[in-house]
Amino acid sequence: MNLEELQKTFGADTVTFRKGPGEFTTVIIDNGAAEAEICLHGAHLMKFVPAGAVPVLWMSKSSWFEPNRPIRGGVPICWPYFGAAADPALPAHGFARLSEWNLAEIDSSEKGMTRVALTLSPADVTAVPVPFPFELRMEFVIGKVLQMTLTMKNCSDSEQIITDALHTYFNVKSAGAITISGLDGVSYEDRVVGAKVFGGVQDGDIRIDREVDRVYLDTADAVEIHDPGYDRTILVEKFGSESTVVWNPWIRKSQAMPDFGDDEYHTMVCIEAVNAAKDRRILAPGATHVISQKITLK
Template identity: 70%
Template sequence: MALELAPEDVTAVPVLFPFELRMEFEIGETLTITLRMKNCSEKEQTVTAALHTYFNVKAAETIAISGLDGVVYENRVVGAEASGCVQRGDIRIDQEIDRIYLDTAGAVEIRDPGFGRTIVVEKSGSNSTVVWNPWVRKSQAMPDFGDDEYHTMVCVETVNAATDRRTLTPGGSHALTQKVSVK
């Protein structure tokens, strides 16, 4: 299945440059999602992109996220140390987390003992990974997010962000792919 967006399809908001997007879905034992971006302008354009995946977990406080040990990240939580942080061991969720992990190409695993499963996120066309959970205060301030929904979700996102922005030549394209499976 595929969804497409062409330059002429975008009329309600200003667009910085003409582009085409194609989102492809392959559904089976592994879910594969690919976002294809094409620069339709006559100039080089630098883009960011993200596949925002909200994973349902039994209890965010009990999960462990592996595959990012030793990786440098940018901390996007207001008031926290912003850059130059290094992940040590598994990621545990016991407060708001909003991080961009840099130079990541390998698989990330979400071990969820409550549901007795491990979610595996593999990717290509991306060298950065976002891990996000709004926790208490931010979830209560978000109008489209239930006050307690942070307990049962985590985002592990395949992205092109921070130092992983992509520059597309005129007519150039880029594909961002994520494969999700459960073991």
């Protein structure tokens, strides 16, 4: 659909459409409780700002906005695998974030609340060969609180092993000043050292003073980002996930990534709801799995 058709079919006083960077179609939401922007490329939430607040999500000023390439920042959807592919010729984090999704429905009937649902099928994937038939549905509920839910279905006639993530980038005033609570006593893999390397057990709050790339294991607990610079706490809850990733690329890795500004690591941290490591999901034929993340300012 073109913009006029989208507005006629899905638009409302609180919902409009525009061509954003890269000429990607973008859903614009302003419902009084919050503002948000969702790009159909990757079903990618690029903006969430509760009324009167500093933006909750971080976006890189160096991000690509090109077909079959990922957007850097916001909430990338990693699926059907998280991290590097077994085949080095395939893109990291799967094809969901590289594909153009379909707008399925928008419900803005409730004051201060907007629900947006998008879908992806094999026919929509052009970046890589599709390994098996599937159905994906991504739903955002935009209000004072943000709720994101990814539903996946295995439409093949064999079991499929899935790893996935809602790879959420959070905007912080200074990464070196924040503390992250909720993972004390949790074991983790340290991906800075190497894939699947046991990193130890978290002792107290997490501080960002170097490159951090950790998969925290056997945890469904909520995490809080305490940000004194913005005088706020971000509560990050999740469901359908028993692993949590905390990531900040720090100096050297930031400089090595062409779609990430050299100094931007100071203003972001990723807290990700993940099915990875031993939390991978095995979907039987016809089976579904749901992973979601809920974000609240305190």
